[in-house]
Amino acid sequence: MDYFTGISPNGQRAGDVLFVGAGPGDPDLLTVRAHRALGQARVVLHDRLVSEDILALVNPAARLVEVGKTGFGPSIAQSEINALLVHLASDGEQVVRLKGGDPALFGRLDEEIEALDQAGIAWSVVPGITSASAASARIGRSLTRRGRNGALRIVTGHDAKGFADQDWRALAAEGAVTALYMGKRAARFVSGRLMMHGAGADLPVTIVENISRVDERIVATCLGDLPDAVETCDGPALILLGLAPHPRMTARSLPAELALSDFPFFPSLLKEASHGSRATS
Ligand code: SAH
Numbered sequence: 261m262d263y264f265t266g267i268s269p270n271g272q273r274a275g276d277v278l279f280v281g282a283g284p285g286d287p288d289l290l291t292v293r294a295h296r297a298l299g300q301a302r303v304v305l306h307d308r309l310v311s312e313d314i315l316a317l318v319n320p321a322a323r324l325v326e327v328g329k330t331g332f333g334p335s336i337a338q339s340e341i342n343a344l345l346v347h348l349a350s351d352g353e354q355v356v357r358l359k360g361g362d363p364a365l366f367g368r369l370d371e372e373i374e375a376l377d378q379a380g381i382a383w384s385v386v387p388g389i390t391s392a393s394a395a396s397a398r399i400g401r402s403l404t405r406r407g408r409n410g411a412l413r414i415v416t417g418h419d420a421k422g423f424a425d426q427d428w429r430a431l432a433a434e435g436a437v438t439a440l441y442m443g444k445r446a447a448r449f450v451s452g453r454l455m456m457h458g459a460g461a462d463l464p465v466t467i468v469e470n471i472s473r474v475d476e477r478i479v480a481t482c483l484g485d486l487p488d489a490v491e492t493c494d495g496p497a498l499i500l501l502g503l504a505p506h507p508r509m510t511a512r513s514l515p516a517e518l519a520l521s522d523f524p525f526f527p528s529l530l531k532e533a534s535h536g537s538r539a540t541s
Contacts (some may be wrong), residue, residue: 273350277376277517278356281388285311286472289394290381293386301356303348305341306349307367322356329537337380338368342375343476360496362390366416384510391498392439395468398479400506403437403459409502413438431501432457439498445501448487454501459483461490464504470495480505 280297283289292296298304298314301322306315308328318324325483327341344451348355359367363385376383392414396403403412413431415438416424423446431438432454443450455461469477481489483501490497 275352276354276382276384277345277349277372279369279372279385280356280358281318281362281364281386281390282306282310282314282358282360283389284361284391284394284471284473285313286312287311287390289318289387289472290314290317291388294317294388296362297356297386298358299311301354304356304358305348306358307342307360310358311385313473314358318356323483332363333486338371340406342372346375346379346381349376350379351366355403359388360391362388365390377380391441391468391471391496392500395439395466395500396469398471398509399500399503400475400509401466401500401503403439403520409437413435414441415439416441416455417443417450423449425451428453428457430468432494437500439504440501444490444493446499447490450499450501451483451486454483463502465489466498466500466503467493468492468500469497471498478505480511499528 278297280294281291282294283291286424287295295317298317301319302325303319304315304327305327308326313326321510325344327336327344333471345355345357357372359365359369363369364387369425369497371387373383392403392412404410413426415426415431418424430436440446440450453464461482463482463483466483466487467477467479467481467486467489469475469479475495479489479492486499492498510511
């Protein structure tokens with residue numbers, strides 16, 4: 261199946277679903293494939309997390325359907341989203357299912373895939389930049405580091421039953437780094453559990469709110485202060501436990517319009533890189 265024309269190998273038209281990762285918000289952080297899919301889309305079902313700047317790239321002739329779910333507010337049931345996907349694709353539509361970040365992380369991708377499988381509908385996935393990757397780039401810190409942490413934990417603050425239980429001992433271990441998604445409400449719980457399992461109140465923690473958007477904010481704090489620090493966040497926030505921002509990436513808000521061209525060293529780095537490769541070739 262060609263997901264952009266909807267033509268299957270035997271030449272028949274059929275509906276299908278393309279799951280697309282929208283990344284954290286800045287259209288520059290879309291993959292080229294995602295960009296192309298949005299430009300050619302006919303119907304797009306998107307989450308509330310997908311930014312206006314990304315939605316502006318959708319084919320103007322396409323139908324946009326918000327199937328947003330807020331963490332704790334009114335939301336559309338997952339079963340309704342599954343049914344809508346199946347309904348549209350069964351009608352012969354090429355549906356783009358647009359999800360914030362990467363569709364495979366806390367995006368209920370499997371449930372939607374299972375519904376499509378049951379209905380015999382073809383699908384494919386375009387990955388996106390997940391919040392943890394975008395946040396680590398923003399604070400200039402590696403998520404893994406030789407000799408410090410050979411594992412990165414990606415965890416959620418809450419699950420269907422409430423605050424999510426984790427392997428607290430592993431999360432509290434020396435050098436551990438954890439990317440906590442959906443962690444604002446659970447921050448006090450997580451901070452308490454980690455300290456109970458031996459993590460220090462001074463463990464560095466960085467909150468990155470509204471990553472890559474105009475209202476982006478970096479808050480450098482520590483485990484003991486995390487519950488209060490998180491109270492200042494209104495937007496979606498990714499909490500990096502065990503990481504402090506690089507000193508060049510200031511702990512206070514950075515202007516979101518900062519572009520690569522604003523870094524005086526960047527062009528010279530590029531020059532050095534191209535000289536280097538010429539010298540060795
Ligand atoms: N699939 C998404 C995660 C969806 S769960 C991804 O790969 O990033 C929703 C959580 O993701 C939010 O509660 C927040 O923790 C994080 N998140 C998503 N977008 C974000 C953004 N632009 N800035 C900060 N955190 C974000």
